[in-house]
Amino acid sequence: MAKHATPLLDQLESGPWPSWVSDIKQEAETRAKNVNGIEYQIPVDVCEDVLGLMELTYVQKRTHWKHGGIVGVFGYGGGVIGRYCDQPQQFPGVAHFHTVRVSQPAGKYYSTKYLKDICDLWERRGSGLTNMHGSTGDIIFIGTTTPQLEEIFFELTHNLNQDLGGSGSNLRTPSDCIGSSRCEYSCYDTQALCHALTVDYQDELHRPAFPYKFKFKFDGCPNCCVASIARSDMSFIGTWKDDIRIDQKAVQAYIGGELKPNAGAHASRDWGKFDIAKEVLNLCPTKCMWMDGGKLVIDNKECTRCMHCINVMPRGLRIGQETGLSILVGAKAPILDGAQMGSLLVPFIKVEEPYDEIKEVIEGVWDWWMEEGKNRERLGELIKRQGFQKLLEVTNIEAMPQHVQEPRHNPYIFWREDEVEGGFEREITEFRKHHQR
Amino acid sequence: MDKEAGKKAIVEYLTKKAKSKSKFYLKDFYEVIPEEKPRDVKNLVNEMVKDGTLEYWSSGSTTMIGLKGTGKQAAAEDEA
Numbered sequence A: 001m002a003k004h005a006t007p008l009l010d011q012l013e014s015g016p017w018p019s020w021v022s023d024i025k026q027e028a029e030t031r032a033k034n035v036n037g038i039e040y041q042i043p044v045d046v047c048e049d050v051l052g053l054m055e056l057t058y059v060q061k062r063t064h065w066k067h068g069g070i071v072g073v074f075g076y077g078g079g080v081i082g083r084y085c086d087q088p089q090q091f092p093g094v095a096h097f098h099t100v101r102v103s104q105p106a107g108k109y110y111s112t113k114y115l116k117d118i119c120d121l122w123e124r125r126g127s128g129l130t131n132m133h134g135s136t137g138d139i140i141f142i143g144t145t146t147p148q149l150e151e152i153f154f155e156l157t158h159n160l161n162q163d164l165g166g167s168g169s170n171l172r173t174p175s176d177c178i179g180s181s182r183c184e185y186s187c188y189d190t191q192a193l194c195h196a197l198t199v200d201y202q203d204e205l206h207r208p209a210f211p212y213k214f215k216f217k218f219d220g221c222p223n224c225c226v227a228s229i230a231r232s233d234m235s236f237i238g239t240w241k242d243d244i245r246i247d248q249k250a251v252q253a254y255i256g257g258e259l260k261p262n263a264g265a266h267a268s269r270d271w272g273k274f275d276i277a278k279e280v281l282n283l284c285p286t287k288c289m290w291m292d293g294g295k296l297v298i299d300n301k302e303c304t305r306c307m308h309c310i311n312v313m314p315r316g317l318r319i320g321q322e323t324g325l326s327i328l329v330g331a332k333a334p335i336l337d338g339a340q341m342g343s344l345l346v347p348f349i350k351v352e353e354p355y356d357e358i359k360e361v362i363e364g365v366w367d368w369w370m371e372e373g374k375n376r377e378r379l380g381e382l383i384k385r386q387g388f389q390k391l392l393e394v395t396n397i398e399a400m401p402q403h404v405q406e407p408r409h410n411p412y413i414f415w416r417e418d419e420v421e422g423g424f425e426r427e428i429t430e431f432r433k434h435h436q437r
Numbered sequence B: 001m002d003k004e005a006g007k008k009a010i011v012e013y014l015t016k017k018a019k020s021k022s023k024f025y026l027k028d029f030y031e032v033i034p035e036e037k038p039r040d041v042k043n044l045v046n047e048m049v050k051d052g053t054l055e056y057w058s059s060g061s062t063t064m065i066g067l068k069g070t071g072k073q074a075a076a077e078d079e080a
Helices: A007-012 A020-033 A046-060 A112-125 A148-159 A190-200 A202-206 A248-256 A308-312 A356-372 A379-386 A388-395 A428-434 B003-017 B026-032 B038-050
Strands: A065-067 A083-085 A099-102 A129-132 A139-142 A216-219 A234-240 A289-292 A295-298 A323-329 A343-349 B054-058 B063-067
Touching: A007 A020, A007 A046, A020 A046, A020 A129, A099 A148, A112 A148, A190 A202, A190 A216, A190 A234, A190 A356, A234 A356, A248 A295, A323 A356, A323 A379, A343 A356, A343 A388, A356 A379, A356 A388, A356 B038, A379 A388, B003 B026, B003 B038, B003 B063, B026 B038, B026 B063, B038 B054
Parallel strands: A216 A234
Antiparallel strands: A065 A083, A099 A139, A129 A139, A234 A323, A289 A295, A323 A343, B054 B063
16 A cells, blocks of 8 residues: 555556656555665655655645755765755655766766666665656766765765766766767767866866856767757767768669668668658758769768768768867757757867867856856857857857858857947048938 | 955855845855956855855755855755
């Protein structure tokens, strides 16, 4: 018999999809039985109280969580998010229900031993409920009490060689795609760069430095598997400078049907014979490719690296060999002032250790934002407020055609007074001699 | 301004404001010692957290900073 009756939550389990209600009930049952004899450090019935509290929220259509607080681990300004319940007598198991963010490894590569170890830690010192992973990429431990925070941090850092992630007005845990470890499209080693910057910017990650959150994300190619272009204040997207490499024989094999398009990803249904004109050439956003007497031709200077042709015919087309990355800035979710995609700041930069050129751009942006950004203003909002031209000034980057999204759409290059002969003042009587009002 | 004078100015500012406000944005500290660069102020504030003069408050998305012990404390958060 469950501790609290939860008819509204039970109804959520009736759908065809997996239910978080079933998951929490399963954990509640496991904790109650405790077949492994775990010495629980927080109330055993925490999961049942979560469900009870949630049911009350559904009934009353009002939240009973209080968000935020001074809890944390010593010396760290992020990684722990305080949460309390405003009905602690009724639901004592969740009187404290803090969230802990655990920094995920680059590329999210885990050993099963590591996963078992962190789950064991969390069963013992927390609710056992996790979110794998949060939107920023961290492993999220959901629900523990204040006295457990330092204990968890000690065990993570001393036994599991694991750090907390970022939260609050910090650099958030940088996240990346699997990069060149498994993906042939990757234009740079995303894991190496992500790890190096995470280590270099430890202070920014753990101690509040900024007006608001700041996110780095690393995508190895423009397929953007971690969606850095939409989700990060500073997005590092792999690209190449030279030509797409074409294997004409393989292209013919796609046309002839010997090779399956999209590496067979859509092969579960018969879509008919592969039609290169319909499925590739006509879908190219810049129309930069065509067939010339049975040969595929690409006008590479018109290519915008959309990746579509390469995705459809991965054996026939490969990324170029002069690879690097583009830096885009200012993407954000729509909490304030609407959602924004990243704007291109650096079209191409080589990715070479110790990444000094990349860090120079990062630190120029940070210095400007720390000084000029208002409280709770994301970088993208500051760029909108002060202008993209200002960003170019502070990062010492020359304006270039790649910065223009489309002609007459985002003009941001203006003359400054000191660049104009005679300044902006003029002799009006002299002017009127030649121009009637 | 040297470190100790900076720390003193911060404590004085926060004590003066303590009646009406207990938590401050990092940016508020820039105005207390305007002659210092934001990055140096950040380092100073973080040092003061380390030595126990100040403490962080976090909503999860934004971090604020206050004098240690002022405002609502962790132990009282679950009280009405």
